[in-house]
Amino acid sequence: MTHALLVIDVQNDFCPGGALAVPGGDEVVAPINAMMADFDAVILTQDWHPAVHSSFASQHDGKNPFDTTELHYGEQVLWPDHCVQGTEGANFHPGLNTHADLVLRKGFRKDIDSYSAFFENDRETPTGLEGYLKSRGIAKLTIVGLATDFCVHYSAVDAARLGFDVTVRTDACRAIDMEGSLAAAKQAMKAAGVKLE
Numbered sequence: 001m002t003h004a005l006l007v008i009d010v011q012n013d014f015c016p017g018g019a020l021a022v023p024g025g026d027e028v029v030a031p032i033n034a035m036m037a038d039f040d041a042v043i044l045t046q047d048w049h050p051a052v053h054s055s056f057a058s059q060h061d062g063k064n065p066f067d068t069t070e071l072h073y074g075e076q077v078l079w080p081d082h083c084v085q086g087t088e089g090a091n092f093h094p095g096l097n098t099h100a101d102l103v104l105r106k107g108f109r110k111d112i113d114s115y116s117a118f119f120e121n122d123r124e125t126p127t128g129l130e131g132y133l134k135s136r137g138i139a140k141l142t143i144v145g146l147a148t149d150f151c152v153h154y155s156a157v158d159a160a161r162l163g164f165d166v167t168v169r170t171d172a173c174r175a176i177d178m179e180g181s182l183a184a185a186k187q188a189m190k191a192a193g194v195k196l197e
Contacts, residue, residue: 002138005039006117006159007032008145008152009047010096013082013089015146020082022147024174029095031172032144041101041138043129045117045151047083048090048105055113056081066178073122076113077178083107101136104129116154118162130162140165144172153185160192167195 010032012018015025036042049056057065057078065080083090085108092098106114106127114120117129133141141164143156152173159166168189175182189196 002040002136003140003142004041004043004101004133004136004138005032005036006141006143006145006155007042007044007096007100008117008143008155009045009083009147010093010145011047011083011089012091012093013047015093018082019080019089022174022176025146026093026095028145028172028174029093031169033095033097035142035144035169035172036097036099039142041136042099043102043104043117043132044092044096044098044100045104045106045145045155046090046092047114047151048085048108049081049083050108050110051081051084052110053081053084053107053113054111055079055107071112073112073120076121102132104132115151116158117151118155118158133164138164140167142167142169144169146174148173148175149177149181149185153189156189156194157192160189160194166193167197169197171197 014022057063063078067078112120156166156168
């Protein structure tokens with residue numbers, strides 16, 4: 001069974017000093033680099049937003065970061081502007097080994113956010129990752145990166161739903177943990193059949 005490492009959004013804006021810093025976000029870099037050689041393929045995802053992205057609080061009058069709003073696909077958390085295409089914040093952490101088989105950019109459609117590496121937040125629009133993995137004969141995924149309770153969580157649940165054998169290495173992930181979001185994410189991943197290590 002071909003086994004891939006899926007590295008989620010290890011970008012400057014999600015690391016200390018970034019626009020949407022995940023506590024300890026940079027601590028995942030060394031363990032991720034150390035495990036890359038153990039896999040048949042390495043895939044990196046990269047949040048890649050236009051400057052006027054609908055998930056940015058700055059695009060909604062009277063709204064602040066971490067408020068929620070209703071968009072055409074349902075409830076959306078509003079974020080500080082982050083990972084804007086072509087900016088330093090959108091770049092991978094400089095310590096991350098970026099010698100990957102595939103770099104998948106997500107969140108580039110202005111009107112829809114994308115937590116999962118597999119689907120936009122409407123839960124219907126595919127990113128193409130499922131087809132790529134299946135064409136490579138990859139059936140097993142280990143997922144690491146940022147943040148455990150958002151993009152890692154959604155990617156893991158979608159991967160399991162699509163029939164992949166999925167493990168999340170929690171030692172190589174870090175969470176935002178807003179109002180219990182980490183505990184809820186872990187519960188959702190376990191319920192979907194994802195193994196947490």
